[in-house]
Structure formats: C-alpha cells, structure tokens
Amino acid sequence: MDADALNRGAESPATLATSIYERLKADILSARLEPGRKLQLRFLMEQYEAGQTPLREALNRLTTEDLVIGKEQRGFFVKPISLGELGELTKTRCWVESLALRESLANSTPAWEEALLVAHHRLERAPRSLNPERFESNPEWERLHRAFHAQLIGGCGSRPLIGFCEQLADRLHRYRSLSSRKAFRVRNVAQEHADILKAVLDRNSDEAVRLLQQHYEQTADFIRADLESEPPDAAAST
Amino acid sequence: MDADALNRGAESPATLATSIYERLKADILSARLEPGRKLQLRFLMEQYEAGQTPLREALNRLTTEDLVIGKEQRGFFVKPISLGELGELTKTRCWVESLALRESLANSTPAWEEALLVAHHRLERAPRSLNPERFESNPEWERLHRAFHAQLIGGCGSRPLIGFCEQLADRLHRYRSLSSRKAFRVRNVAQEHADILKAVLDRNSDEAVRLLQQHYEQTADFIRADLESEPPDAAAST
DNA sequence: TAAAGTAAAAATTTATAAATTTTACGAATT
C-alpha cells in the first residue's frame, strides 16, 4: 500500500499514445523497423500490445516529423532512406548548427562553458561500444553524444531552432544506425569532439564551426560508403 | 468508367482526418480559434461535424507542429501566444531565411529568377484588403504573399530547411492574424517586396538579406505594438 | 493456350459508437 501511495504521487500519467509514440520512434531510429517497411495496424497492435487508436495517434505524430509516411487510405510506412536525403540532412545540419553554434558562442557564459565541459567529460568516459572486440552500440554513449552536441547549440536563444536541430539529429541517427560502422576502428571520434571543445573554450568560433561541419560531413561519408557497399533496400523517394 | 479509370491512377481521396487537419490548422492560424482556448472533443465534433478519431488524429499532428498543446489526460489547447515566442520566431526566421536566400542566390538560374518575378507580379496585382476603406484580410493576397516568400528561398536545395521555414511562417501568421493591423495604412509593404526583388535580380545578396530581415523585424514591431495596446489574452507559456 | 479484363472475395484502413479510466468540482464531515 505504501508503494502504491508513493507511485501515485511520483509517476507522471503519460498516456498510452505517448508511450507508444516513444517506443515506435526509438524502433524507427534504431532501424529495428527498417526503412520502407509497411506498418500494418494488425502487426503493430500485436507487437506493441495496444489498441488501434493510440497507435494511430502515434503514427500521425511521426508523420509530421517525416519519420513515417502516411499514404491516404493506404496505410503507413517507415520513411524510406535515400542518398539524396542523407545529403540534404547533412548539409542542412551543417548550416543551421553552425548558425546556432556561433550564436551560442556570442552569448557565451561561464555556466554554459562549464556545462559543455561536463558534457564532454561524461562522453569521454563512456565506452563507444559495449563490446571491445566487435562494435555493439552503447545506448548510454549515444545519449551522452547527443547531449554534448545539444549543449553546443543550447545557448543560441531560439527554442524553435533547437527543436529543428533535434529533428535533424533524429533523422540522421537512423542513417547511422543503418551503417554497419566499420568506421568504429578507423575513425577517432573522441579526438574530433575534444578538438571542437578546445576551439569553443578558446572562443575561436571560426575553427569550432569548421570542425563541427567536418565532423558531420565525415560521418556522412562513412555512412555513404557503407550504404553503397551493402545492398540498400532503400526505395528512391522524391 | 473512363472517369473511374482515371481516378484510379491518380490520387486517392483525402481521408477525413487530413481534411479536418487542414481546416483546424486554418482556423488556428487565422485565430478563429483563439490562443489558449481549450479544444474539447465534444465541441469540435459538433463544430466540424466529425467523429472523435479523425479529430484526435488531426490534433495529434498539430501537436507535433506546436500549434496545439496536448496535456496528458487533460485534453488539447490552442497554443498560447507570447511576446517571447514572437521574438524567437522572428529572430529564427531572419536567421534561417537569410541562409536559405543566400543559397538560393548562389544556385540562381534564369528559371528561378523568372518564377520570382512572376510571383512578385501576381502579388503586386492582388489587393491587400478586400475593403479599400477598412482593412479586411484578402485570402488571395495572403496566398500570393506566402508564395513570393517561398520562391525566394525555394532554390536553397534543402527540403528540410524549406519545411522548417514554412513552419515558422505558419506560426508567425497567427500573430499577424491577431494584430488588428493599423499597419495597413502607415506601412508600404508593396515597396518592401519590390525592393527585395530588385536586390535579388541585381544579385546583391547582402542587400537582399538586409531588406528581408528588416521586412520581418518591422512586421514583428507592428504586431508587438498592437498586442501591447490591446488586452492580450496570452498566457505566459514556458 | 495464353493474355486480358472483369467480378467477387479477402484484407486493410478509416470512422463511429460504446466502455473504461482519469480528472475536476462541490458538498458533507471532521
């Protein structure tokens, strides 16, 4: 009874629709639900143990985010991938995050710099892969990676812009999940992050922006290489 | 039978959820559904003559666009307005559309320039107000105004960025609808558009960007003046 | 015999109606 009472006050009463939205999104971003796949209500109801309505609501939200495509009267599909989209997303991310980073730097405060330092420290400590031999995605590292990049632009002073950057990060994450990451060995991502941090702490915005863009473009290059070597299921969407 | 055959190949009929989504969005952007208002299913079902499911789906889409706020277990509300949001939206629009306009100009082709010229021509011809005495919003002018601004950034080569700009335009449109537009008389918007067009055709990107930003900031200033003079219902959102 | 076209059936998506759960509000009691 005590446990119940405690829980009642503590837990936030998220609706089923919201929790399914989050699970579906996670499964799409991790590519467990592969690009182009048809999302049949029957299948989803079984998989997520839920009714049609909450599923439908979740799918409608994801449609607006362009992670799911809804064809009228014809159901829902995981958004297909394409090299074209990868290029546009990467280019756009470089543009807007450069903008946001410059603003963040212009508004720079000790608190912001310190938070960035901490975010980097945490990222540095987390292992990139759960398995030291073979690459195995570490959710904690992914989370901290996102947090570091979010902190970089977090001081720009525009919530709409931050939201847009998050959306771009989401949509690009899917491509990273798809790539089998031979990059794991050959690329020293940790050093790239350290270099960006240094440039920021030096207040060298031109250098910071240059490094950030290079960071994103290199990632895209590795993904492109992976995607072209493997058989890509991707349909050529508009 | 011919008609059927033609239809089959063409688009499938829009779903109720989509048509309600569009109507709801239009009503929110035109402020017929005022900021902060509670959107009760009962009321909406009556108003839009529809069932719960399509309404719920429409509301969920609008939630992702930040035009509707969904409080868990507590229903939906039209997103409140605030001077803070107005400022952030305007600032952000200046930033990203400047970016997009520069790219458009860098990719400039005769076809693009000509399309812009035509868009401007059409805008110039449409009357700003349906009533020459008192201001009365002309939907056709609004449409052409949007088209002109869309054309400006349309050549930037990034669909995600264009989509983001459209969203910003939507969210700002609501503020314009709210403002009672005494600006109608004192401001010569047509001249501002003409100046922007001229700068673009002259390939003077610095000037074009300067004028575009000024255009948006002036609009925001007029809205601010209106909003501060009138009793603002706006709740102070986060 | 094969191909094409049509019609019926099956599957799936969309919409409505009913049921359940949760929250808000007010009266009664301590």
Place this chain on the structure above:
DNA sequence: AATTCGTAAAATTTATAAATTTTTACTTTA
C-alpha cells in the same frame, strides 16, 4: 478551515461497423 468522499464531466482506450483497396479466381477473347 481543511480534508475526505462522491458525483459529474472529460479524456482515453477498446470494440464494432463501414468504406476502400488489393488479391484471387474466373470468364472471355485473340
């Protein structure tokens, strides 16, 4: 005055029905 209890309203979810699309099978024709 504060708290608890109960009732009413509202939101969420499940279940059912209607409409649409896709598949399958069959007939007709070349």
